[in-house]
Amino acid sequence: MENRYSKLFQPTYIGKLKIKNKISMAPMGPIGFADDNGAFNQRGQDYYVERAKGGVGLIITGICSVDLEVEDMTKPVIPCPTINPLAFIYAGTQMNERIHAYGAKIIMQLTGGLGRSAIPGFVGKHIAPSKQENRWEPAIIHREMTVEEIQEVINKFAIAASVAKAAGFDGVEVHAVHEGYLLDQFAISFFNKRTDDYGGSLENRLRFATEIVKAIKGVCGADYPVTLRYSLKSFMKGLRQGALPGEKFAEVGKDTAEGIAAAKLLAAAGYDALNVDAGTYDSWYWNHPPMYFKEGGMYREFGRILKHQVSVPIILAGRMDDPDMACAAIGDSCDIVSYGRPLLSDPDYPEKVRQGRLDEIRPCLSCHEGCLGRISHGPLCCAVNPEVGREKIYGIEPAKQKKNVLVIGGGLAGMEVARVCAIRGHNVTLCEKSDKLGGNLIPGSVPDFKINDKKLLAWYERQLELLQVMVKKNITMNKERIEIQGDEIVVVATGSQPIAGNFGNEREMITASEALLGTKPVGQKVLIIGGGLVGCETGLWLAQQGKDVTIVEMAPDIAGGPHGMPFMNYDMLKDELTYHQVEIYKSTQVSSVEKDLITLVTQDGEVKLLADTVIIAIGYRAENHLYKQINVDSKVPVYNIGDSRHVNNIMYAIWDAYEIAREL
Structure with missing residues (x-):
């Protein structure tokens, strides 16, 4: 054929x-x-x-x-x-x-x-x-x-x-x-x-x-x-x-x-x-x-x-x-x-x-x-492939001693550790508390312009299948279960959670993840608190659906500014937000969120806005409670990787996981 x-x-x-x-x-x-x-x-x-x-x-x-x-x-x-x-x-x-x-x-x-x-x-x-x-x-x-x-x-x-x-x-x-x-x-x-x-x-x-x-x-x-x-x-x-x-x-x-x-x-x-x-x-x-x-x-x-x-x-x-x-x-x-x-x-x-x-x-x-x-501070490489530009000095080699490795958390970092450990010959068990692998990349891959993020999740699932990694979903690991399982190495990759902020409780506010996943309804007039990458991409996605979107950012620029992300991405994101008529308040704080009004403090004074939906996108905090519980008196090596160690982007979740896994 x-x-x-x-x-x-x-x-x-x-x-x-x-x-x-x-x-x-x-x-x-x-x-x-x-x-x-x-x-x-x-x-x-x-x-x-x-x-x-x-x-x-x-x-x-x-x-x-x-x-x-x-x-x-x-x-x-x-x-x-x-x-x-x-x-x-x-x-x-x-x-x-x-x-x-x-x-x-x-x-x-x-x-x-x-x-x-x-x-x-x-x-x-x-x-x-x-x-x-x-x-x-x-x-x-x-x-x-x-x-x-x-x-x-x-x-x-x-x-x-x-x-x-x-x-x-x-x-x-x-x-x-x-x-x-x-x-x-x-x-x-x-x-x-x-x-x-x-x-x-x-x-x-x-x-x-x-x-x-x-x-x-x-x-x-x-x-x-x-x-x-x-x-x-x-x-x-x-x-x-x-x-x-x-x-x-x-x-x-x-x-x-x-x-x-x-x-x-x-x-x-x-x-x-x-x-x-x-x-x-x-x-x-x-x-x-x-x-x-x-x-x-x-x-x-x-x-x-x-x-x-x-x-x-x-x-x-x-x-x-x-x-x-x-x-x-x-x-x-x-x-x-x-x-x-x-x-x-x-x-x-x-x-x-x-x-x-x-x-x-x-x-x-x-x-x-x-x-x-x-380009200005490091050699050519790749976010999803850490071997680029160092193929012969940073590749994956067989482990000298095969071990039982427990990976807790099925986000990007957890899946990368499981993949690399399995390639090296370790026996790997991956435990995920939800019914899906992917962590925060699941909501992050919802916008149609993030289709390749969704493909990356599918690639990881296929790799884990080909490598015969034992994947257990809908299981919440704790200290006792870890000790009972008796693995020789434990890797914690429990990710991060959205920061809720302190804006009072006079009205319901939702997270960017809830908006993206559709678990909470989003009205026509949307205010997003936080103009980082998550807030901006969520805002663009909603604006492309015809929503009226306003983004409020404390910093002088959105998405970390021209040096906060690769410039071509920043420049196009900025232009797309303008093209889709997203209103952006920079150097602005939210002073109060009331039932009917949101009050902003700008450089020119107070501004009061109406919104059907308020979305919180002010960042993430590391979910590292499990690591803290087991690290002190564990009888086996314990590693903390990905967002649960330090909240960062996709590249560093994968790179850090790769580094740990190739040395275990």
């Missing part, structure tokens, strides 16, 4: 480069994968080899710098082939030999710089096509690049590509007329005000990018594949203002018509494929789609447009992790389907699709916590 997804596993070509299937690994920044010579370190090599082993046909690495001097990027946090070419070739050769052993091909993505998009502190010199403000810090002013600097970057692209070829890379990708990086800033008239050969007309604004491909072909040969990371449309309403999907707005960046014209010029210049998306750093959630895009495949319409306009292959990412969607896209909106974050959460995604084991694929949550959320 033919595989339902066999379309994905047919060979394809980029130029003369044959690729074994139509599945690609999308480029994601290899933060922390460079050694002092700018070469791929062992962690980076193992990371890419693991994806080749999982069945991808093509790997496109994350960005590698072609030059550290023009922007004074003195610290090689990402690989750079021009620092020490020989060292880079040595490391690249051994990595690529391993990748090729699995029949995969690998293309190295080369970046020419950040321009105005540079995060403050990443560069010593602030340059741009024209004088302008930094994307993140308006007080930082970027000067106009000189023609000599442009020519130096073009030359470094050619040198870097020649090093890549010598190291066994099957091609290079130019990064990027995409996402608002330096080359994209040159391409967009909103940012490029130059009057020389690199400004003005579209052809001039693309000259930087077209001269790069010609230079690379000049040193590597006409048949050496050069692809381009390319954003068709900017989705910019203004400086630092993105436009939501479906929103009517006037494009100030690159519109679709100009995007088509630019694509034709770039293909004619010699680019062998376009790796297509949309957005800029001013609409960053388009380039790195959060869960608030209700549906995946948000770039399909852009790929479909370009399929009819250029003859080179189209590579398309954008949450294409539904294999039915991916198959439908092949030939319609792309030639190669590309996966970034889904290959972090599960490097074996392609092989599991090929075998039809879809229920064993660990889903990406589109949370950005482990990948881009750590």
Whole structure:
């Protein structure tokens, strides 16, 4: 019987480069994968080899710098082939030999710089096509690049590509007329005000990018594949203002018509494929789609447009992790389907699709916590897969001594401990007091934009089933029952409970969980006390149902502000709340909740509001009573993990549980 997804596993070509299937690994920044010579370190090599082993046909690495001097990027946090070419070739050769052993091909993505998009502190010199403000810090002013600097970057692209070829890379990708990086800033008239050969007309604004491909072909040969990371449309309403999907707005960046014209010029210049998306750093959630895009495949319409306009292959990412969607896209909106974050959460995604084991694929949550959320303070990783970027040094190994392990609590932390312990060979019993596994993620996964959270719960249940973990539901454990059971290790993962707050008892108030689960009715006019992530996502979900929602937050900003969560998620959540007309009171306290009125104290004085329903979402407290009861005089080791140890997010519940379990 033919595989339902066999379309994905047919060979394809980029130029003369044959690729074994139509599945690609999308480029994601290899933060922390460079050694002092700018070469791929062992962690980076193992990371890419693991994806080749999982069945991808093509790997496109994350960005590698072609030059550290023009922007004074003195610290090689990402690989750079021009620092020490020989060292880079040595490391690249051994990595690529391993990748090729699995029949995969690998293309190295080369970046020419950040321009105005540079995060403050990443560069010593602030340059741009024209004088302008930094994307993140308006007080930082970027000067106009000189023609000599442009020519130096073009030359470094050619040198870097020649090093890549010598190291066994099957091609290079130019990064990027995409996402608002330096080359994209040159391409967009909103940012490029130059009057020389690199400004003005579209052809001039693309000259930087077209001269790069010609230079690379000049040193590597006409048949050496050069692809381009390319954003068709900017989705910019203004400086630092993105436009939501479906929103009517006037494009100030690159519109679709100009995007088509630019694509034709770039293909004619010699680019062998376009790796297509949309957005800029001013609409960053388009380039790195959060869960608030209700549906995946948000770039399909852009790929479909370009399929009819250029003859080179189209590579398309954008949450294409539904294999039915991916198959439908092949030939319609792309030639190669590309996966970034889904290959972090599960490097074996392609092989599991090929075998039809879809229920064993660990889903990406589109949370950005482990990948881009750590860009300024930690190496690339993944919230649901702690092994990412440390595959050979942090994997799961068999236990030297098999033990009986009791896990109390079936939330994420408890399920992860049970999973890892079972893989290591321990005999595991998981006890959950309710009739369902999942803990606080059960209500958290109710909004339709949290569908992948629901898939994660299903994945854990399937893993526990495959690993034959003894799961006991509707059982409340206490000190006596634990002693009677007599396990050799006890892990407490009893989670957390919503904080009720002290707002009086003149009217009934409900928790966000009760609202999400539908156990308490929610009226038309809703007031949510607490503008953290739970309050904001609950408010958005209710507003999308047509409710009139007001959120009250004590802090100066919602959801912890731009640094409280990955920025692209924060930015889109903020814009979605505005779009759905959610009223938000910041730096505001609730002074009283009466039967008919809620009184707020704002910076401008008192405000009195009416509400049919008041929802409390002011946080959670650790449910650690059981741990405190048994820890002091237990005759066996006792561990406290997840929210019952410290209330945090999904990533740290899983990471902490993984750490404990792999050492037991």
